């Protein structure tokens with residue numbers, strides 16, 4: 001990784017340069033048009049619809065999103081990072097770094113260096129830059145290089161990170177009306193050119209909240225999505241009226257999907273561990289455990305094989321593709337339940353009264369039910385483009401490219417998006433189906449990457465061709481296609497004898 005060191009002189013120079021360039025531009029024009037000045041990139045608007053699972057598009061009509069899909073790029077889904085929780089995944093989207101590296105390892109976490117707790121419900125913690133310092137969000141990259149950022153909510157956007165905040169930002173307020181959010185973004189776009197942002201974020205939480213309360217795909221979730229779509233429709237109309245639609249970039253993402261949960265699938269950790277002798281900093285689909293009163297060894301012995309629907313790892317031994325290793329906030333022991341199963345404790349459940357949770361997220365990002373959405377629209381994206389599932393960790397590289405910024409160090413890559421950027425021709429995807437020892441394996445192949453579907457999981461692999469044929473890889477995953485012969489490894493396991501199914 002490149003150094004993430006703060007560079008105030010560079011930022012100041014960038015600003016002086018921008019101001020001079022603007023002055024020259026303004027004196028050359030006798031009228032301020034809504035278009036961004038020539039030396040600035042097209043503006044970029046990043047919209048997050050929390051908890052929008054990739055398959056919700058057929059729940060209700062979404063004419064506004066359909067408008068973007070029709071004239072832009074849509075990926076089959078968006079694969080996230082571990083754990084698939086709001087703060088970790090949102091921060092990975094804007095930094096291109098996994099939670100195990102950026103240190104927002106959960107919505108609730110323990111910091112053993114500072115000896116303090118973070119909770120997304122604690123306003124002081126959420127607004128404290130300390131928690132976010134191990135990576136650089138795109139708005140900091142933009143502001144450092146002379147652009148202007150405006151955030152209508154995003155995890156981390158209220159904090160000074162590397163001493164920089166977005167020029168315009170908002171304190172999180174879940175009750176802020178959707179119309180108010182849209183109107184504010186449009187009002188920012190109407191500012192004089194020298195004050196007008198280049199990068200905007202917008203965030204909606206209702207699809208997630210109703211998914212938790214009523215379960216994924218419930219009618220209430222559909223209604224929440226339709227409501228957000230109506231407001232995005234108003235936004236698109238506002239952009240069109242300003243001559244911006246088609247001349248700026250819009251990315252629509254979600255931060256994870258949603259899976260059904262019920263009280264019959266709860267694992268009580270206190271059946272196996274004395275909770276007075278450990279510290280558990282996060283509960284749910286995965287639990288984060290600190291060895292405060294007994295050794296890691298003892299915890300592992302107590303949890304190993306304890307419950308058929310739960311696995312425990314020393315943090316360093318967690319699956320390599322989780323990349324959940326290096327930050328000091330990564331706990332000693334990570335425990336994860338199977339999809340749809342939850343890890344909790346008896347006092348908590350006893351204190352809950354009526355059990356009302358019907359949906360949850362936070363499991364392995366490969367579960368298709370944890371995949372979110374991705375739409376990209378604007379001058380770089382040809383109408384009607386489609387892509388196999390893409391990765392959220394690559395979006396920082398994509399946004400840096402769209403904003404013409406030098407990216408800070410990150411763990412993502414532009415490679416899979418490259419063929420889509422300013423494509424002059426349509427891009428066709430290949431779809432293949434195989435049976436491997438009797439089980440279905442499906443492949444969706446794009447120019448530089450593919451998605452592999454196996455047992456309700458979907459993995460994104462990068463193209464890494466060999467001389468013999470086409471090969472795709474990701475850590476612990478490999479897919480090779482040599483004429484009609486296919487071989488596949490998933491999580492290190494050879495899928496065995498695979499045969500193509502007639503299409």
Ligand code: AMP
Pocket residue numbers: 050051085086087107120121126153154155156172174205208209
């Ligand atoms: P999750 O259940 O992990 O999807 O968390 C969703 C919740 O995160 C939302 O309902 C909000 O209450 C909360 N949230 C989202 N963004 C922010 C933010 N910027 N600051 C504080 N809380 C937030």
Ligand code: ZN
Pocket residue numbers: 050051085086208255256
């Ligand atoms: Zn969320």
Ligand code: ZN
Pocket residue numbers: 051086208209212361
């Ligand atoms: Zn949620």
